[in-house]
Amino acid sequence: MFEQKNDKPRPPRRPVFAANPTPARKVAEGAMLVATAVIFGLSAAYLPLLWVVAMFLWPIPLALLVRRFGPGFGLVGIGVTAVLLSLFMGPLGALSILINMGGVGFWYGYAARKNINPALVLVLGVVLAAVSIVVLTALSALVAGFELADFGAQIHDMVQFYVTTMQENGNLQPLLGDMTVEEYAAAMEEAALKMVPASLVMVAMFEAVLAYALNSYVFRRLGYPVAKLPPFNEWRLPWYTLWGLIIALGCALGYQQTELPIFELIGDNVLYIYQPLLLLAGLSIFYWLAYFWQMPWLVYTMLIMVLFAFNFVGPILVLLGFADSIFDIRSIMRGRQQRNY
Numbered sequence: 001m002f003e004q005k006n007d008k009p010r011p012p013r014r015p016v017f018a019a020n021p022t023p024a025r026k027v028a029e030g031a032m033l034v035a036t037a038v039i040f041g042l043s044a045a046y047l048p049l050l051w052v053v054a055m056f057l058w059p060i061p062l063a064l065l066v067r068r069f070g071p072g073f074g075l076v077g078i079g080v081t082a083v084l085l086s087l088f089m090g091p092l093g094a095l096s097i098l099i100n101m102g103g104v105g106f107w108y109g110y111a112a113r114k115n116i117n118p119a120l121v122l123v124l125g126v127v128l129a130a131v132s133i134v135v136l137t138a139l140s141a142l143v144a145g146f147e148l149a150d151f152g153a154q155i156h157d158m159v160q161f162y163v164t165t166m167q168e169n170g171n172l173q174p175l176l177g178d179m180t181v182e183e184y185a186a187a188m189e190e191a192a193l194k195m196v197p198a199s200l201v202m203v204a205m206f207e208a209v210l211a212y213a214l215n216s217y218v219f220r221r222l223g224y225p226v227a228k229l230p231p232f233n234e235w236r237l238p239w240y241t242l243w244g245l246i247i248a249l250g251c252a253l254g255y256q257q258t259e260l261p262i263f264e265l266i267g268d269n270v271l272y273i274y275q276p277l278l279l280l281a282g283l284s285i286f287y288w289l290a291y292f293w294q295m296p297w298l299v300y301t302m303l304i305m306v307l308f309a310f311n312f313v314g315p316i317l318v319l320l321g322f323a324d325s326i327f328d329i330r331s332i333m334r335g336r337q338q339r340n341y
Contacts, residue, residue: 026069033068034077037061038084041097045089056210058097059105063215066109067224074106099136103128104208108215118227122212123241129208130201137200155192159185198269202276233291235284237277237325244270245322279314281321285329292333 040058047054062081066074078098085094104125111121163185166172176184216226251267254260283302290298305313323329 026073030065030069030073030077033061033065034080034084037077037081038088041081041085041094042088045093045097055101056207056214059101059108059211060215060218062102062105063109063112064218064222066106067112067219070113071106071110074109078102078106096136096139099132099139101129101132101207101211103132104211105215108212112215112219112224112226115225115227118229122209122229123238125208125212126205129204129211133200133204134197137197155189155196159188159192163188194265194268195272197265198272201269201273205273232284233288234330235281236328236330237281237321239325241277242322242325245274248274275318278318278321278325281324282317282319283321285320285324286317288330289333 037058040054040061043054044058062074062078065077082094082098085097089097107125107128108121111124163172163181166175167181172181172184179187219226248267248270251263251270255263255267283306286302287299290296290302302313306317
């Protein structure tokens with residue numbers, strides 16, 4: 001069904017590091033990797049222009065430490081990294097850096113060492129990143145005194161800037177409907193503030209995906225084999241990942257019965273997180289079906305509709321991704337094709 005290239009496979013890259021290092025070399029390599037992690041961590045904390053890049057890079061040395069010498073040695077390295085970071089930025093600063101992506105880096109290194117299925121590695125990495133950002137936010141609220149009101153003030157400033165800009169450009173009036181400018185701004189602030197938890201989780205998920213890509217690239221460059229993710233046309237959400245939607249449905253029922261805002265807040269945020277995931281799954285199965293039916297022009301048609309009619313095709317793709325996650329449409333279609341032949 002899909003054309004395969006006949007290019008000869010490249011010979012495996014030789015590992016840069018020694019396969020069986022001596023104890024002295026283990027310590028030397030471990031010290032080098034810990035120092036690299038500390039440098040990236042400090043860059044993420046103090047360099048205003050490089051902190052985004054450094055935040056994604058700093059777990060890589062820790063992941064490589066676990067991949068090279070095992071989880072025990074890796075935990076020791078993470079502990080040393082925490083101590084060194086605390087000397088420069090204080091215990092709370094070091095703890096926040098480690099919580100943010102330390103667990104994800106450890107998991108990626110351990111998974112590479114055990115050759116775990118890459119799809120499972122990425123799913124658990126995303127879950128770990130989401131849990132880490134929740135823990136980090138709670139820690140900030142408890143220890144550093146960071147409150148929801150601080151988010152509210154920032155969101156208020158952003159909404160006011162957006163509304164003012166749109167009003168000056170003459171693009172705001174079609175969006176108002178029957179609302180005044182003040183009512184529209186207040187509604188935007190309320191919606192944005194309600195979705196703060198989901199937005200933080202989605203940022204963490206993006207960090208985990210990008211960190212996985214960077215880790216895989218570095219490991220391959222160093223000569224360590226890393227299993228590749230399946231091609232995009234085979235992407236789908238496993239059925240067990242839909243438990244979050246069951247939680248959202250339970251919260252919706254709970255809100256109808258009790259009208260407690262917490263149920264509405266949890267349900268809306270969970271649905272907000274799942275929408276882009278199901279949309280991506282829907283695009284994947286649509287891409288697969290287009291080539292399964294030997295109608296590749298459908299792919300280009302869908303891309304055009306996504307760009308110019310997203311409000312119409314977006315919900316369809318979400319429902320398609322949801323259906324594929326439950327029923328595994330590819331297996332059904334392949335089974336029918338085999339029976340016909």
